[in-house]
Amino acid sequence: MRMGNWRAGAITVSLALMTVGFLLALRLDCSAQGAAARHGQPGSVTVAGKRNPAIALLVRQIDARNIERTIRQLVSFGTRNTLSEQNDPQRGIGAARDWLFAEFQKVAASSGGRMTVEKQTFEQPKAARVPQPTVLTNIIATLQGTQPASEKRTYVVSGHYDSMCTSPTDAKCDAPGANDDASGTAAVLELARVMASFKFDATIVFMTVAGEEQGLLGSTYYAEQARKNGLDIEAMFTNDIIGSSRGGNGLYDPHTVRVFSEGVRSNETDAEATVRRSVGGENDSPSRQLARFIKEVGEREVPGMKVWMIYRRDRYGRGGDHQPFLERGYAAVRFTEPSENYNHQHQNVRRENGIQYGDLPEFDDFAYIANVARVNAAALAALALAPARPKNVLLGNGLSDHTELKWDMNTEPDLAGYEIVWRDTSAAVWTNSRWIGKAHSYTMKGMSKDNYFFGVRAVDKDGNRSLASYPRPAPRR
Numbered sequence: 001m002r003m004g005n006w007r008a009g010a011i012t013v014s015l016a017l018m019t020v021g022f023l024l025a026l027r028l029d030c031s032a033q034g035a036a037a038r039h040g041q042p043g044s045v046t047v048a049g050k051r052n053p054a055i056a057l058l059v060r061q062i063d064a065r066n067i068e069r070t071i072r073q074l075v076s077f078g079t080r081n082t083l084s085e086q087n088d089p090q091r092g093i094g095a096a097r098d099w100l101f102a103e104f105q106k107v108a109a110s111s112g113g114r115m116t117v118e119k120q121t122f123e124q125p126k127a128a129r130v131p132q133p134t135v136l137t138n139i140i141a142t143l144q145g146t147q148p149a150s151e152k153r154t155y156v157v158s159g160h161y162d163s164m165c166t167s168p169t170d171a172k173c174d175a176p177g178a179n180d181d182a183s184g185t186a187a188v189l190e191l192a193r194v195m196a197s198f199k200f201d202a203t204i205v206f207m208t209v210a211g212e213e214q215g216l217l218g219s220t221y222y223a224e225q226a227r228k229n230g231l232d233i234e235a236m237f238t239n240d241i242i243g244s245s246r247g248g249n250g251l252y253d254p255h256t257v258r259v260f261s262e263g264v265r266s267n268e269t270d271a272e273a274t275v276r277r278s279v280g281g282e283n284d285s286p287s288r289q290l291a292r293f294i295k296e297v298g299e300r301e302v303p304g305m306k307v308w309m310i311y312r313r314d315r316y317g318r319g320g321d322h323q324p325f326l327e328r329g330y331a332a333v334r335f336t337e338p339s340e341n342y343n344h345q346h347q348n349v350r351r352e353n354g355i356q357y358g359d360l361p362e363f364d365d366f367a368y369i370a371n372v373a374r375v376n377a378a379a380l381a382a383l384a385l386a387p388a389r390p391k392n393v394l395l396g397n398g399l400s401d402h403t404e405l406k407w408d409m410n411t412e413p414d415l416a417g418y419e420i421v422w423r424d425t426s427a428a429v430w431t432n433s434r435w436i437g438k439a440h441s442y443t444m445k446g447m448s449k450d451n452y453f454f455g456v457r458a459v460d461k462d463g464n465r466s467l468a469s470y471p472r473p474a475p476r477r
């Protein structure tokens with residue numbers, strides 16, 4: 001009964017929110033048209049989309065209590081250092097590995113056979129932080145896409161379940177890793193639990209990896225296998241240190257998550273760099289488009305959360321599990337809390353001069369982690385429901401007052417058509433869009449390619465929009 005009331009309440013609230021959103025969108029449309037008129041552009045509208053009821057349902061099911069339970073369980077293994085005990089059922093990375101594998105298998109049981117779980121095991125040779133050859137295991141849960149034209153298209157969401165104390169090669173010390181990175185691991189497990197009962201066009205991989213603290217070893221192995229097998233990974237998210245809403249600087253901010261994205265592609269060739277210097281695009285890599293997508297969808301579907309785009313591959317001079325993906329040409333971003341507390345990262349658990357050091361669960365904010373997981377869920381679902389981003393998008397080369405765009409037609413049966421998005425060259429996000437229907441070329445009349453950045457998005461019949469594709473110059477005739 002109470003559940004029924006709560007549900008009715010939630011529906012009323014979401015309808016009210018949708019109405020407010022719709023009115024806001026209308027208002028934005030008007031102001032955008034005003035701005036467009038000032039710029040002399042014909043009939044432009046903003047990119048603001050409507051909330052998707054399926055995504056709203058999914059986001060609501062993410063439960064902070066499950067996230068807390070997972071984190072406390074992972075901490076209970078004492079250490080999850082990659083070099084720690086592999087065969088002790090109580091302590092060490094082996095215990096964490098087997099517990100996670102069993103949890104993902106439980107989740108898969110509710111997927112109607114669409115989710116499979118595997119241990120991806122390999123022997124890591126000696127390396128800087130690996131004193132002797134060591135077996136590493138990634139836990140990989142794959143939720144198969146249901147649309148034949150899209151099932152090969154894959155999105156990967158990841159966290160690392162290994163941890164460390166002050167020394168990365170100390171396999172004996174306590175390394176609770178409640179934030180780094182039980183928080184990301186718990187978010188990925190909760191995403192898998194909630195998303196397993198939903199159907200998506202494309203495939204989603206929920207992954208928890210080992211060896212991050214030893215030099216991104218687990219994620220590197222997965223990304224390299226993916227490249228060798230020609231896996232079509234359209235986007236990868238790593239969630240690493242998403243546990244706390246309070247920084248070492250004292251700032252309390254439970255409403256913001258940072259999303260780090262690179263501007264210039266890690267795998268850019270010299271020839272591509274020459275083209276980019278000539279036509280621009282430092283701010284339009286596939287990873288930057290992914291960050292924009294997460295901001296647009298995350299803020300729309302998870303009210304109260306702000307996605308803070310950081311124009312960097314990672315924190316200053318630091319790294320994460322998205323890097324091996326970037327180096328192999330996949331779009332990838334990193335989610336991290338707004339301000340970190342270094343007393344609680346990579347520290348032996350101890351008290352010194354009245355200060356508590358160590359990565360302990362008491363410094364986690366489980367409600368905050370749930371909200372970061374909700375932003376992940378919204379963006380992943382939106383990507384996996386939508387068509388693939390348009391391929392081979394080309395911009396006409398000639399001297400012209402107009403901008404000519406063309407691309408390959410998508411093959412999804414539920415494709416409704418395309419929209420052109422654009423923004424001022426100094427704007428951070430797409431500010432305008434125009435619906436153009438089912439076409440594979442379009443000319444923006446009276447708009448010079450010198451003065452705007454353009455992109456193309458595919459849209460399905462339910463209004464799900466793809467990532468934007470940034471055009472490259474068409475070969476000169």
Ligand SMILES: [Zn+2]
Nearest residue numbers: 180181240241
């Ligand atoms: Zn980490």
